[in-house]
Amino acid sequence: MTLDFLGTLQRTHTCGELRASDAGKSVVLLGWVNRRRDHGNLIFLDLRDRYGISQVVLDKDLGDAAHAKAEQARPEYVVAAVGKVRLRGKDVVNPKMATGEVEIVAEELRILNDAKVPPFSPAEDAIANEEVRLKYRYLDLRRPEMQHNFEVRHKVALAVREYLSGQGFYEIETPFMTRSTPEGARDYLVPSRVHPGNFYALPQSPQLFKQILMISGMDRYFQIARCFRDEDLRADRQPEFTQIDLEMTFPQQETVFRIVEGFLSAAFKAVGITLPTPFPQITYDEAMRNYGIDKPDLRLPGLTDVKSAFTAENLAALQIDASLPVVALRIPKVGELSRKERDDNKPLFDTRKGAKYIDDLKRLEKGFPEAAAKVRELAQGGADDLLIVVAGDAATHIKASDTKSAGRLSEREIAIYSAAGNFRVELAKKYADRHGAFAVTDAAVNSPERDTGLTDGSAAFRPIWVTDFPMFEHDEETGKWMPSHHPFTSPHEEDMDRLVSDPASVRARYYDVAMNGLELGSGSIRIHQQQVQQEIFRALGMSDEEARERFGFFLEALQYGTPPHGGIALGLDRIVMILAGANSLREVIAFPKTAKAIDLMVDAPTPVSEQQLRELHIRPTKG
RNA sequence: GGGGACGUAGCUCAGUUGGUUAGAGCGCUGCCCUGUCACGGCAGAGGUCGCGGGUUCGAGCCCCGUCGUCCCCGCCA
Numbered sequence: 001m002t003l004d005f006l007g008t009l010q011r012t013h014t015c016g017e018l019r020a021s022d023a024g025k026s027v028v029l030l031g032w033v034n035r036r037r038d039h040g041n042l043i044f045l046d047l048r049d050r051y052g053i054s055q056v057v058l059d060k061d062l063g064d065a066a067h068a069k070a071e072q073a074r075p076e077y078v079v080a081a082v083g084k085v086r087l088r089g090k091d092v093v094n095p096k097m098a099t100g101e102v103e104i105v106a107e108e109l110r111i112l113n114d115a116k117v118p119p120f121s122p123a124e125d126a127i128a129n130e131e132v133r134l135k136y137r138y139l140d141l142r143r144p145e146m147q148h149n150f151e152v153r154h155k156v157a158l159a160v161r162e163y164l165s166g167q168g169f170y171e172i173e174t175p176f177m178t179r180s181t182p183e184g185a186r187d188y189l190v191p192s193r194v195h196p197g198n199f200y201a202l203p204q205s206p207q208l209f210k211q212i213l214m215i216s217g218m219d220r221y222f223q224i225a226r227c228f229r230d231e232d233l234r235a236d237r238q239p240e241f242t243q244i245d246l247e248m249t250f251p252q253q254e255t256v257f258r259i260v261e262g263f264l265s266a267a268f269k270a271v272g273i274t275l276p277t278p279f280p281q282i283t284y285d286e287a288m289r290n291y292g293i294d295k296p297d298l299r300l301p302g303l304t305d306v307k308s309a310f311t312a313e314n315l316a317a318l319q320i321d322a323s324l325p326v327v328a329l330r331i332p333k334v335g336e337l338s339r340k341e342r343d344d345n346k347p348l349f350d351t352r353k354g355a356k357y358i359d360d361l362k363r364l365e366k367g368f369p370e371a372a373a374k375v376r377e378l379a380q381g382g383a384d385d386l387l388i389v390v391a392g393d394a395a396t397h398i399k400a401s402d403t404k405s406a407g408r409l410s411e412r413e414i415a416i417y418s419a420a421g422n423f424r425v426e427l428a429k430k431y432a433d434r435h436g437a438f439a440v441t442d443a444a445v446n447s448p449e450r451d452t453g454l455t456d457g458s459a460a461f462r463p464i465w466v467t468d469f470p471m472f473e474h475d476e477e478t479g480k481w482m483p484s485h486h487p488f489t490s491p492h493e494e495d496m497d498r499l500v501s502d503p504a505s506v507r508a509r510y511y512d513v514a515m516n517g518l519e520l521g522s523g524s525i526r527i528h529q530q531q532v533q534q535e536i537f538r539a540l541g542m543s544d545e546e547a548r549e550r551f552g553f554f555l556e557a558l559q560y561g562t563p564p565h566g567g568i569a570l571g572l573d574r575i576v577m578i579l580a581g582a583n584s585l586r587e588v589i590a591f592p593k594t595a596k597a598i599d600l601m602v603d604a605p606t607p608v609s610e611q612q613l614r615e616l617h618i619r620p621t622k623g
Numbered sequence: 624g625g626g627g628a629c630g631u632a633g634c635u636c637a638g639u640u641g642g643u644u645a646g647a648g649c650g651c652u653g654c655c656c657u658g659u660c661a662c663g664g665c666a667g668a669g670g671u672c673g674c675g676g677g678u679u680c681g682a683g684c685c686c687c688g689u690c691g692u693c694c695c696c697g698c699c700a
Contacts, residue, residue, distance in 0.1 A: 035660075035661080035662095037658095037659050037660065037662050037663095038656085038659095038662090039656055039657055039658070039659065039662075039663085040655070040656040040657065041656080041657050042656090042657035042658065042659080043657095043659095044658080044659055044660065044662085046660070053660095055659085055660065057658085057659095059657075060657080061657085074651095075650090088658090089658080091658085092658055092659075092660085094659090094660055096660080097660080100660085117633070117650075117651060118633085118634095118650095119633055119634070120633080120634050120635095120650090121634080121649090121650070123661090124634080124635095124649080124650090124661085125661080126634075126635060126649080127634095127635095128633095128634055128635080129629095129630090129634085129635085129692075129693090130692065130693070131630095131691075131692050131693090132633090132634075134692090184698095184699070184700055185698085185699050185700090186698090186699085204699095229699065230699095231698055231699040232624095232697080232698060232699075233699095234694085234695080234699090235693085235694070235695095237699070469700090473700090482700090483700075484700060485700040486700065489700090510700090522700075584693095594691090594692065594693085595692075595693065595694085596691085596692090598691095600692090
């Protein structure tokens with residue numbers, strides 16, 4: 001088949017914009033053949049582009065040549081249709097299509113390019129398996145759903161840029177080829193040709209650069225920054241991902257919060273969803289007590305302390321450790337579970353750290369009617385709610401080097417709360433059809449109002465600030481105190497005197513923003529005084545020499561008039577994932593990698609030539 | 624590093640207790656069709672059952688290994 005040339009043709013309209021009011025216009029449409037319906041002397045071609053689909057009609061009586069071209073057209077061919085917009089007859093209007101009131105009567109059809117039969121059709125609703133989708137990513141990205149996801153992504157990024165620019169933030173780029181910074185992940189390394197045996201690292205985040213930009217007097221910085229971490233992947237983790245990264249001088253924690261609330265609500269508004277501000281706040285300890293997790297999903301009720309429902313005798317009889325929390329989790333409208341359902345749920349509960357649970361309230365009611373009634377009352381359990389009591393198992397003896405510290409949760413307490421919190425999340429996922437709390441989010445994501453106006457997102461999207469994380473974590477293996485985050489996070493000023501005497505009690509000026517059970521971002525007020533920085537390093541058991549070796553350039557910079565500063569980084573991919581209603585980051589990243597960090601389209605990584613390796617002074621030990 | 628699910632036609636999947644020539648829908652090819660929009664009708668092509676080994680008279684099915692994709696734990700503040 002000979003292909004046609006575009007010639008001087010110019011697109012007059014996209015495939016998504018023609019309406020009844022355009023009837024009579026002469027138009028040129030350019031796009032892909034979505035479908036062909038061949039009735040013999042009458043052929044319909046659906047033309048598709050990013051903007052939509054329009055029907056082109058080819059009537060043999062009205063033009064033999066154009067009709068003949070249409071006979072040759074096949075799905076995914078690229079064609080130009082020249083013709084007139086015509087109102088469709090009343091009985092053939094297609095209300096399912098935005099352009100369904102009109103059609104283009106083609107006077108000329110040019111086939112600008114043909115296409116092999118694709119391994120899967122972008123026009124089909126059924127989606128192929130991910131391996132095929134990723135290999136032929138360009139076909140996958142043609143699908144309207146994917147095009148929509150990237151529209152969302154673009155709008156979010158643009159809204160963030162506009163908002164932050166309006167707040168005085170400069171967008172400043174930082175290097176990709178740099179040295180290892182202190183996030184705890186493995187680095188992707190780039191070998192140096194001119195310095196044998198030396199490597200650059202790709203940034204896990206621009207953390208130290210943005211702090212140095214504050215020292216540099218840039219006052220307010222942001223960047224939509226690519227970050228790289230060489231760790232095993234998950235549905236919500238890719239080896240390279242994008243953060244909305246920002247830093248500012250002289251902030252209070254609340255200053256950062258207002259900025260983030262501002263750009264998040266602007267981003268949501270850009271895709272048609274209102275997000276009320278300010279976001280609620282809870283401390284890390286409250287989050288653990290109330291939700292058993294540091295990224296609570298507020299769409300469902302939290303945990304309830306129900307220890308007071310039980311007498312000491314009750315607890316002893318139930319083999320419950322009275323020194324540990326006793327909490328109830330409630331999932332609305334799940335109803336009573338059958339014996340089989342309860343058995344099926346067993347693997348969802350983590351018993352490794354001495355937690356156990358009672359999910360048969362009927363039995364509890366038989367043996368301990370008063371306690372059961374009190375649990376139901378405290379947890380405000382409706383008749384059709386699923387209620388489960390989680391507690392410490394008195395029968396398991398955890399060899400606990402427990403780190404109880406004044407005013408903070410102990411590791412064993414956290415273990416009980418976590419077991420309950422994770423169980424809550426798992427059961428909520430499993431019984432989503434029954435409680436319906438997640439369907440609200442799906443409905444908001446798919447709301448048709450978003451095209452025309454604003455949808456209320458207050459029930460569907462539940463952001464929350466989590467503050468006052470512990471400064472240190474106890475490493476069970478080494479017995480050392482480790483920074484919970486990076487070691488440049490400032491402790492609370494009033495906790496500083498306990499850095500050595502009681503590290504577990506020290507709160508960090510560190511905060512997370514979470515939404516619907518997903519961590520969206522985290523940040524902190526940083527240390528700006530060299531002396532405090534040294535104290536932190538010492539508390540971490542790091543010698544001055546070691547600190548100098550790892551962060552010397554930064555410690556040096558700290559000494560030249562560093563202003564108080566702080567900031568945050570939010571995962572752009574995750575925000576878009578929520579707004580797209582997707583279950584995986586791969587749905588919102590144009591060219592993502594598989595769970596084994598492989599790019600199936602370009603087939604990376606690959607071996608390289610001996611020559612390249614020699615130049616880089618590298619000799620692989622295998623492969 | 625560990626656990627789980629999946630792998631059969633281009634795509635989505637079925638395939639009984641191990642038994643003759645491995646099926647369906649969509650897609651594809653050809654012919655027919657002037658109002659379809661998931662068009663329709665007739666005919667047809669299309670298979671290394673992921674790969675390797677084993678058990679067996681006989682393996683898509685059982686066993687061992689291996690590769691790939693996905694999910695989870697560890698890991699990732």
